[in-house]
Amino acid sequence: MNYIAPSLLQCHPDEDDTSPLYVRLARRLGDMVRNGHYPPDVALPPERVLSEWLNVSRVTARKALDQLVEQGLVVRRRGSGTYIAPQVETLEPQFSEAVGQSGSEASTVWLKRALTGANAGEQFALGLGEDAQVARVERLLVADGVVMAYEVGAVRAVLLAAPELLQDSLEDHLARVGHPPVRTVQHIRSMNSDALVAGLLGLSAGDAVLFIKRITYDANGQPLELAHSYCRSDRYDFVVEMRRML
Numbered sequence: 001m002n003y004i005a006p007s008l009l010q011c012h013p014d015e016d017d018t019s020p021l022y023v024r025l026a027r028r029l030g031d032m033v034r035n036g037h038y039p040p041d042v043a044l045p046p047e048r049v050l051s052e053w054l055n056v057s058r059v060t061a062r063k064a065l066d067q068l069v070e071q072g073l074v075v076r077r078r079g080s081g082t083y084i085a086p087q088v089e090t091l092e093p094q095f096s097e098a099v100g101q102s103g104s105e106a107s108t109v110w111l112k113r114a115l116t117g118a119n120a121g122e123q124f125a126l127g128l129g130e131d132a133q134v135a136r137v138e139r140l141l142v143a144d145g146v147v148m149a150y151e152v153g154a155v156r157a158v159l160l161a162a163p164e165l166l167q168d169s170l171e172d173h174l175a176r177v178g179h180p181p182v183r184t185v186q187h188i189r190s191m192n193s194d195a196l197v198a199g200l201l202g203l204s205a206g207d208a209v210l211f212i213k214r215i216t217y218d219a220n221g222q223p224l225e226l227a228h229s230y231c232r233s234d235r236y237d238f239v240v241e242m243r244r245m246l
Contacts (some may be wrong), residue, residue: 021056022063023127026071029064030221033073033084040086044074063124070125071215071223072185105144112138113163122154125215125226135160137170140200148235150200153227170225179218181225187213190233197230208233 019027032038044065045053051061065082068074075085118126118134126134134154141149153170159177160166166173171181188210195205203209210231216224 018129019127020063020129022060022067025054025056025060025064026067027127027221030068030071030073033068034221038084040084042084044082044084046081067124067127070185071217071221107142109140109142109147110137110166111140112136113166115157115161115163118154122226126154126156126223128156133157135163137163137166143235146235147201147232149229149231150197151227151229153225155225156223159224174218174224179222179224181216182219183217183221185215185217193230201230201232203232 029044044050047058047061047065050065051058054061065074069076069082073085074082076082114136115133116136118128118132122128122134123130123132126132128134135157137151137153137155137160139151139153140147141151155163155170155174159174159179160170174181190208191211192206193201193203193209197203197209198205198207201209210229210233212227212229212231214225214227214229216227218224
């Protein structure tokens with residue numbers, strides 16, 4: 001099998017970059033994918049080969065590939081290997097826009113806006129170090145006075161240093177600070193609500209909700225936000241238009 005050339009995967013040390021090595025490896029390969037150097041379905045080398053080429057541990061190689069899978073840039077095929085994923089452009093309106101188009105009135109109830117330590121999942125998704133902070137924002141998304149969704153977001157602290165001042169949409173804020181979101185990867189599944197989520201959504205514990213895990217990126221492929229949304233499946237319509245990028 002022909003793999004991507006090892007010379008293209010070299011990750012040169014950068015004294016100013018304190019990101020974990022697996023993040024730098026993933027960023028290097030991710031840049032090549034986004035810039036169109038590799039067509040869909042090109043095979044990546046196995047972890048063992050990748051670690052030998054780059055002189056890193058297999059754990060580092062595995063975590064780099066895991067992050068690329070998380071970003072939707074590569075896919076794992078059971079029994080076959082890891083491949084460059086087809087790139088799909090996703091057009092998704094903001095909540096307020098989508099609600100407005102339906103003729104309803106949208107509003108936000110802020111529950112939390114503060115700087116906190118990043119947990120392990122946030123460190124991985126956002127490519128942060130162990131001691132990094134994030135701006136944590138928790139809110140209820142409301143349409144015509146009815147809570148439609150509960151959302152917990154973690155934003156790179158450098159992009160939202162004073163989260164308590166955030167009033168309008170996060171997307172508009174990120175655009176103002178020079179990092180407009182251009183790409184989103186979402187994982188969607190159904191789950192049973194726990195007591196906290198159910199109480200916030202006006203449901204009973206155990207009721208089904210739509211769970212959406214979303215990671216947002218800027219034009220350079222830098223992850224900006226990790227968000228978890230819990231949506232009322234009896235009221236929330238999730239509509240996305242997708243275009244395959246040829």
